[in-house]
Amino acid sequence: MVSGTHDSLSKPKASLKDLMERGYGNLIKKIYRLKEEIEADREVKIKEKLDKCLKKLQSHIHGGMAATFEGIPSAVRNEPCEIPRLGNETSLSMMNGYLLDSADKGFVNVHEVISTKSIKLPRIQRIPTYTTWVFLDRNQRMVEDQSIVGRRRIYYDQSGKEALVCSDSEEDVQEAEVEKRDFSDGEDRILWMAFQEHGLDDDVAEVVSHFVGGTPVEIQERYNELKLKLEASEEQDSSGRNMFLEKSLSACLDSFDYLFCRRCLAFDCRSHGCSQPTVNPREKLSSLPEPEGRKPCSDQCYLLAIQTAEELVESSDSRLLQHMDHAILEEESRGSSVFNCEVNISSADFGTGCTVKSDTGEGSTAGVLSGLKVVPTVHANVAKRKITDDNGRELERSGSFESSINKKLTKIQAVESTTVNSKSVSASAISSGKSKKLSVESSQYLDHQQTGKHPMEGHATGVLYDLSSDDNSSCHTHDIIGEEVRDISRRVELKQPVSLGRRRTKLSSSCDWKPLEKSLLLEGLKMFGKSSCGGGELGEPPKRGDGQCGNMRLLLRQQQRILLGRSDVVGWGAFIKNTVNKNDYLGEYTGELISHQEADKRGKIYDRVDSSYLFDLNDHYVLDACRRGDKLKFANHSATPNCYCKILLVGGDHRVGIFAGERIEAMQEIFYDYRYGPDQAPSWFRRSKESKKDEQISSQSRARKHQSR
Numbered sequence: 001m002v003s004g005t006h007d008s009l010s011k012p013k014a015s016l017k018d019l020m021e022r023g024y025g026n027l028i029k030k031i032y033r034l035k036e037e038i039e040a041d042r043e044v045k046i047k048e049k050l051d052k053c054l055k056k057l058q059s060h061i062h063g064g065m066a067a068t069f070e071g072i073p074s075a076v077r078n079e080p081c082e083i084p085r086l087g088n089e090t091s092l093s094m095m096n097g098y099l100l101d102s103a104d105k106g107f108v109n110v111h112e113v114i115s116t117k118s119i120k121l122p123r124i125q126r127i128p129t130y131t132t133w134v135f136l137d138r139n140q141r142m143v144e145d146q147s148i149v150g151r152r153r154i155y156y157d158q159s160g161k162e163a164l165v166c167s168d169s170e171e172d173v174q175e176a177e178v179e180k181r182d183f184s185d186g187e188d189r190i191l192w193m194a195f196q197e198h199g200l201d202d203d204v205a206e207v208v209s210h211f212v213g214g215t216p217v218e219i220q221e222r223y224n225e226l227k228l229k230l231e232a233s234e235e236q237d238s239s240g241r242n243m244f245l246e247k248s249l250s251a252c253l254d255s256f257d258y259l260f261c262r263r264c265l266a267f268d269c270r271s272h273g274c275s276q277p278t279v280n281p282r283e284k285l286s287s288l289p290e291p292e293g294r295k296p297c298s299d300q301c302y303l304l305a306i307q308t309a310e311e312l313v314e315s316s317d318s319r320l321l322q323h324m325d326h327a328i329l330e331e332e333s334r335g336s337s338v339f340n341c342e343v344n345i346s347s348a349d350f351g352t353g354c355t356v357k358s359d360t361g362e363g364s365t366a367g368v369l370s371g372l373k374v375v376p377t378v379h380a381n382v383a384k385r386k387i388t389d390d391n392g393r394e395l396e397r398s399g400s401f402e403s404s405i406n407k408k409l410t411k412i413q414a415v416e417s418t419t420v421n422s423k424s425v426s427a428s429a430i431s432s433g434k435s436k437k438l439s440v441e442s443s444q445y446l447d448h449q450q451t452g453k454h455p456m457e458g459h460a461t462g463v464l465y466d467l468s469s470d471d472n473s474s475c476h477t478h479d480i481i482g483e484e485v486r487d488i489s490r491r492v493e494l495k496q497p498v499s500l501g502r503r504r505t506k507l508s509s510s511c512d513w514k515p516l517e518k519s520l521l522l523e524g525l526k527m528f529g530k531s532s533c534g535g536g537e538l539g540e541p542p543k544r545g546d547g548q549c550g551n552m553r554l555l556l557r558q559q560q561r562i563l564l565g566r567s568d569v570v571g572w573g574a575f576i577k578n579t580v581n582k583n584d585y586l587g588e589y590t591g592e593l594i595s596h597q598e599a600d601k602r603g604k605i606y607d608r609v610d611s612s613y614l615f616d617l618n619d620h621y622v623l624d625a626c627r628r629g630d631k632l633k634f635a636n637h638s639a640t641p642n643c644y645c646k647i648l649l650v651g652g653d654h655r656v657g658i659f660a661g662e663r664i665e666a667m668q669e670i671f672y673d674y675r676y677g678p679d680q681a682p683s684w685f686r687r688s689k690e691s692k693k694d695e696q697i698s699s700q701s702r703a704r705k706h707q708s709r
């Protein structure tokens with residue numbers, strides 16, 4: 001850095017005369033010349049640009065009208081050319097080249113004018129910025145590059161005037177408010193020449209500042225910047241590599257990495273979106289709170305499983321159970337892996353949120369990997385085995401241990417022998433289903449329909465869980481077969497010492513869940529401390545008239561057609577295409593999954609433009625539909641809404657479903673209550689609440705996070 005930069009700030013600026021006396025006359029003359037050169041250069045460029053524009057304009061003119069364009073160049077070039085006003089004509093008529101009807105003034109000689117009337121084009125509203133949004137099949141994790149946290153960015157408001165500096169700390173914001181001066185190419189040339197010839201000096205900086213403006217400090221800093229740039233490019237020339245390029249390449253690879261789905265092992269997968277972190281279940285285990293003081297909702301509730309597992313752990317058989325755990329792992333590591341595959345067969349085919357536990361058996365081909373053993377097999381093996389302690393002594397099995405193992409086996413076997421019953425596979429449902437995400441070949445099921453034989457039969461010693469959803473238990477978790485298989489294949493490859501059964505517990509808090517390994521289950525459930533099958537805090541699932549599990553519709557995207565149109569209230573709105581009944585599922589509010597910190601930062605920006613698409617999802621995430629989402633993001637707020645939102649746990653993820661609160665006729669606009677908290681309510685929301693002018697739509701929203709019911 002140059003010394004004395006601070007002095008130059010405090011001392012008054014020397015005049016050009018003083019500087020000349022100090023021997024900078026030559027420099028000053030040179031700068032004058034250079035400036036003139038630059039300006040002449042610029043003028044030439046501007047003229048060239050203008051000519052280009054005019055040529056383009058002329059090419060758009062048809063027939064005789066072209067003649068009227070003669071007057072334009074002089075007008076644009078600021079040469080004397082008076083443009084007469086024609087009564088109340090709009091400015092459009094003044095700019096369109098019709099220099100007309102001024103015989104009395106006699107300054108425009110246009111003979112080929114066809115019409116003396118200006119054309120009034122319809123007024124078109126500016127296209128709002130958010131029209132760049134893209135559809136999302138489901139929520140996507142924010143790509144890190146797009147985070148505004150920890151970055152200093154300047155955002156301009158709609159009129160492009162007021163800037164908002166976004167930064168992590170308030171001090172930063174203060175600091176950043178001093179805008180950095182921009183130097184033009186010409187200015188760069190001047191200061192570069194001056195410092196190159198006279199060295200980096202305060203006086204030189206002062207001379208330059210007389211011509212290019214700014215403070216001597218800014219000018220010196222700019223010079224240093226230019227020098228660094230030059231050095232970098234020289235370095236590139238000498239080494240044949242470009243460090244900037246390298247940096248951007250790694251940044252590029254970074255974001256490429258974010259697009260990689262670690263569940264599907266594919267880029268930009270449609271099921272999970274981008275930025276899939278490698279989730280270590282154990283890490284998750286500690287980060288999420290354990291459910292406390294909750295009552296089981298039914299005899300299938302996972303809370304019961306937790307209790308039982310806790311009891312087992314407390315019991316004197318805990319050691320044996322641990323050893324059994326090991327035994328299972330050993331089994332797994334002996335050539336083939338334990339595979340407790342829970343396969344979701346779409347409700348479109350089964351009429352219900354039907355989950356199938358499948359034992360592939362060795363060499364089986366039931367759509368899952370061959371050579372895998374299943375949990376029942378392993379359990380049976382374990383039950384038969386002698387269990388020894390670390391010193392190789394056989395451990396005595398107490399009665400309760402034997403009975404707990406036996407109970408498990410009995411349960412498993414009982415279910416194993418169960419074929420799919422009429423509740424879970426209904427022929428009518430098979431034909432009427434329209435799921436596009438079917439992962440198991442539907443032909444298999446049609447085959448089943450004809451032969452009366454379930455497609456899994458024969459392939460698998462399959463454990464088919466009857467998961468008919470006409471009981472009132474909530475079905476929160478489903479998965480797609482393909483996805484699970486891919487997941488498993490990867491796990492097998494990686495030879496992870498965790499059984500797949502353990503993994504599945506995380507994903508299988510589905511309707512009629514049959515606990516297989518409670519200690520494992522316990523772990524899985526802890527990972528999803530907030531998961532609930534009707535515990536209440538996530539809301540009751542919507543009533544199902546047709547025996548279909550509520551959130552399967554979400555999973556299968558069985559949504560209503562939504563139209564986008566000008567809202568009756570403000571801006572754009574979402575409209576329903578067909579009439580729907582109360583509690584019908586309309587669609588999902590999708591968006592980017594962002595942290596609360598990120599949301600607060602973005603919220604500040606959204607508040608400025610008074611338009612927010614943030615939706616509180618849970619303690620960890622907020623949905624931001626600003627850039628990505630679905631048409632339902634345009635649904636506006638009303639205090640007397642016709643819809644409601646609900647956060648549902650689907651496939652282990654929280655997702656927002658929008659449901660009809662009443663019968664809604666076709667083409668009606670959709671509203672739901674944004675439910676702003678008192679500390680979040682934007683001014684317009686409060687205003688409208690106070691005034692209560694509008695009976696139907698009594699409040700408005702602002703850039704804060706919407707809440708579900």
Ligand SMILES: C[S@@+](CC[C@H](N)C(=O)[O-])C[C@H]1O[C@@H](n2cnc3c(N)ncnc32)[C@H](O)[C@@H]1O
Pocket residue numbers: 567569570571572573610611612613633634635636637638684697699700701702703704
């Ligand atoms: C999710 S967007 C809804 C779509 C919005 N109308 C648009 O044109 O983009 C939410 C924003 O719409 C506006 N908004 C929604 N409901 C409103 C209402 N009842 N009155 C006024 N403004 C509303 C607020 O600016 C809010 O931040």
